[in-house]
Amino acid sequence: MSDLDKVLAHIDADLDHALDRLFQTIRLKSISTDPAYAAETRACAEWHAADLQSIGFDASVRDTPGHPVVLAKHHQTAGTRILFYGHYDVQPADPLELWDGDAFEPVMITHDDGTKEIRARGAADDKGQLMTFVEACRAWKAITGSLPVPVTILLEGEEESGGANLPGFLESAKAELQADVAMICDTNMWDKETPAITTSLRGLCAEEIFVHASDRDLHSGFYGSAAANPNHILARVIADLRDAEGRITVPGFYDGVPEPSQALLDGWGKLGFSEAAFLGEVGLSVPAGERGRSVLEQTWSRPTCEVNGMTGGYTGDGFKTVIPAVASAKISFRLVFDQDPHKIRAAFRAFVRERIPADCRVEFTEFGSGRAVTFEVTAPAFQNTQKALSDEWGKEAAFVGGGGSIPVTTMIKEKLGMDVVMAGFGLSDDRIHSPNEKYSLTSFHKGIRSWARVLAAI
């Protein structure tokens, strides 16, 4: 029996303990975007540092101007050096009333077909995913007393809230973070039987805008029509952001966006992706966005703009005939290829300002920027990871595009000069960022086994 076989057998035997550890970190409400949870977010960082120390990592909680980072190194001399990145913070759980139970009390749900899933905020994104890697390390240590290769683990606490302090940390800890390749577990499988390595990600440019009109809320009977209504101004801005063909109208927005190559489109075509099934899973049937482009093309190779939140005036029960003093929206752009988030932010702000009446004003708050990123899959780390994943799942791992943004990927590539292998075990129905987030027990179990294989193969 090889060391790897022993490690895999240990993982199978230790699964209940691994779940127990995952549940411990899930119960810590590390909601980074809400200042009310700052102490609990730190407590979660401390939990992870202690957990990594317990398996021989030199781990510590590092302060930043925001939430802390966990940095852990397993000292070892030989082999390909891996820098693993995960994030221990989670999204807010609201609307709480749409959860079937307490969002932060994980439960194991068993379905009629015998499949099981863990339901909780962070079950997948990213606590369940990051713990697959940590548990793989734990198993190697338990069986061999060591790891097959040198490993550094970096756990961020602000991934869900803009990640403003990570660039500074990467800069200041550059020497400690040196490695040959980075790995991230924060992405999905292609489907529940087919593992996937994500080789491109969209960038992000997120803004909150506040449109201010009168200096107080007004009675719409006395002031209706006469006074500027910021709800109308904001709605006009949002409506103007797309033309009738679904294209974003911010000047220069499509600069640096080539048409996807025929080879890429052909590769995606072979994946057997069903738009009807993808949309049907969430109760929809009509592809939105740009006319004449497929869903995969739109989410993997086209930029987009989404209003993630908007509010203005009276939104409680009943009716209040008010013209509000202010209305606001949270707007995010997903970027591809060479789009420059700073240029787009400036163009967007100018676009908004042009639509603000002379006696009103607009304020902007910046929430994170990141360029899109693409990797060449011919590098050994990608090939070896693909083989390890294919061995575990019995199906060839797919190289896929990603619609989301993991700004750290770009930062690691740019600041630390490494390729980033993004392999994750999430599924498209995991409801991350939504009520009843879940992580399949198979994702967790075979995810741990997958990383055990990758550590041996790299």
Next chain:
Amino acid sequence: MSDLDKVLAHIDADLDHALDRLFQTIRLKSISTDPAYAAETRACAEWHAADLQSIGFDASVRDTPGHPVVLAKHHQTAGTRILFYGHYDVQPADPLELWDGDAFEPVMITHDDGTKEIRARGAADDKGQLMTFVEACRAWKAITGSLPVPVTILLEGEEESGGANLPGFLESAKAELQADVAMICDTNMWDKETPAITTSLRGLCAEEIFVHASDRDLHSGFYGSAAANPNHILARVIADLRDAEGRITVPGFYDGVPEPSQALLDGWGKLGFSEAAFLGEVGLSVPAGERGRSVLEQTWSRPTCEVNGMTGGYTGDGFKTVIPAVASAKISFRLVFDQDPHKIRAAFRAFVRERIPADCRVEFTEFGSGRAVTFEVTAPAFQNTQKALSDEWGKEAAFVGGGGSIPVTTMIKEKLGMDVVMAGFGLSDDRIHSPNEKYSLTSFHKGIRSWARVLAAI
């Protein structure tokens, strides 16, 4: 010394007691739109019934399917019978953090120039205003043991929340409500020196719309562009409601809206109204709404459409890259002349439905309808009231238009067949429906004296 002079002297001497009574009703949080305050709303009705009993009215709290009505009759045989209407419910006080103190703990503020004002929710709208009439009755009773004319007082508890149950009550209590003329104290002075009688009001048609897209909140990275975003759909609907000239685009919206007569425009022109001052008072300077129409024309004789509230997606602190399942807006139309609120509601719903993608849906909730109303000022009740107000204030009372909607005015005219004299002592800077609502002590004091004169003159 005439009875009237004695009554006026009594009012001056009793002012502190009158304020004390006003403060008692203000402290009762009769927020009719919020079900959490149902018990306190009823307690407020009971307070008013007891207060009116204490000055010899046969007063009782009458149940409706919603908040109760207070009905009080002072039995008397001779003279012009008056039906006085007021409302004891108030608007919500949020955003609470913008108040300089507790919204429901009235305080008397003294300014540097010696003027005083009462600050509280309901200080003006409508508790302060309705108590001017009640205190005038109290003074007449104290001096003469009776009232100059028969008076019936009707206090509604749902004026700020759609008033759904008032039509039914008026119908069922029709016999008890019979009178020669109705009077309402829920409007403003022309300016702080010039009393006014409002002779027209805009109608209202209020709707809440809910745009539903996916069956759950989605991650905008995975679903951006591919999935319909209800924030975008709602913004498009709102933006489409007005054309580039500021006209409402709902088909048939302007049916029954004549141009105002030159005589009316000339009369308004003589009021010396300053658009710059009116807008400047609330921090604005550019008239919104229809191009080429004056502010008075817009607020007194033109219909409008205002989005009083809108919300969709994540609106808390920080950022959440979500595509929400639902977005909603509260939209009200102010109507003039012969616009039919039911026809406009139907046309608006069709307008919205046309803009909803095939895989999304929209729900509507109706909040109140009322036609606009106009009175002929040559009737004796208007002339006598004008004279009484002019005597009290030393300036001729103006006949003005009103931009707001007091649906009960239309109902009283249509169901009970009476003219309605709307005389009130509010000022345009009273911040009704806003934080730091206030009522000038002069409005309260001279308002009581004004009604005492009206009761004698009518």
